[in-house]
Amino acid sequence: GAVVSQHPSWVICKSGTSVKIECRSLDFQATTMFWYRQFPKQSLMLMATSNEGSKATYEQGVEKDKFLINHASLTLSTLTVTSAHPEDSSFYICSASRQGAEKLFFGSGTQLSVL
Amino acid sequence: GEDVEQSLFLSVREGDSSVINCTYTDSSSTYLYWYKQEPGAGLQLLTYIFSNMDMKQDQRLTVLLNKKDKHLSLRIADTQTGDSAIYFCAESITSASKIIFGSGTRLSIRP
Numbered sequence: 229g230a231v232v233s234q235h236p237s238w239v240i241c242k243s244g245t246s247v248k249i250e251c252r253s254l255d256f257q258a259t260t261m262f263w264y265r266q267f268p269k270q271s272l273m274l275m276a277t278s279n280e281g282s283k284a285t286y287e288q289g290v291e292k293d294k295f296l297i298n299h300a301s302l303t304l305s306t307l308t309v310t311s312a313h314p315e316d317s318s319f320y321i322c323s324a325s326r327q328g329a330e331k332l333f334f335g336s337g338t339q340l341s342v343l
Numbered sequence: 344g345e346d347v348e349q350s351l352f353l354s355v356r357e358g359d360s361s362v363i364n365c366t367y368t369d370s371s372s373t374y375l376y377w378y379k380q381e382p383g384a385g386l387q388l389l390t391y392i393f394s395n396m397d398m399k400q401d402q403r404l405t406v407l408l409n410k411k412d413k414h415l416s417l418r419i420a421d422t423q424t425g426d427s428a429i430y431f432c433a434e435s436i437t438s439a440s441k442i443i444f445g446s447g448t449r450l451s452i453r454p
Contacts, residue, residue: 262441271431272386272444321385325439331376332435332442336385 234335251322257302258324266319347445365432372434
């Protein structure tokens with residue numbers, strides 16, 4: 229089946245630094261990828277929709293200058309949390325759509341802890 | 344707008360059936376999903392149903408859809424300790440569009 233690889237699986241960083249999370253579709257081309265954030269004991273909230281070769285569409289309340297999304301190829305989307313602060317500590321998970329598939333494919337998620 | 348609601352907790356005895364309920368508001372939802380998330384882990388798609396279906400059964404899992412009431416349920420037969428997790432109801436308009444998740448139901452199993 230289709231595989232979505234997300235890296236890193238966890239990261240700890242100092243406040244003020246930037247962190248890049250990668251989401252790769254390993255065996256298919258993903259024209260659209262989605263980025264979600266999940267705070268502890270809460271649901272997954274859609275942050276943005278990433279389309280290959282174009283600007284990402286951000287959900288209301290998500291700062292596009294803070295959460296930079298790049299979808300430069302059909303197999304890779306990146307989320308960069310710029311100038312991370314402790315309140316950005318969360319579980320980030322991506323998903324990718326494959327043409328003709330009846331479902332989205334999710335990465336395994338990245339646990340970000342900002343000290 | 345899009346909204347998916349679930350109760351937050353469910354406790355069942357091992358061996359009994361678990362029924363997790365969900366309601367959604369978007370009448371254009373075509374795909375309805377149930378995901379499972381174990382502690383510290385990603386999402387596992389358990390099953391999904393198309394909006395033109397009333398029921399889908401897959402081994403111990405039975406999904407019932409009442410499209411008129413926008414009500415979805417997941418029944419887990421013979422609940423085991425390994426079923427302890429958070430179960431998310433979710434919906435999307437197409438298989439390639441964004442998925443809107445419910446708040447999740449934490450299922451706990453008691454002996």
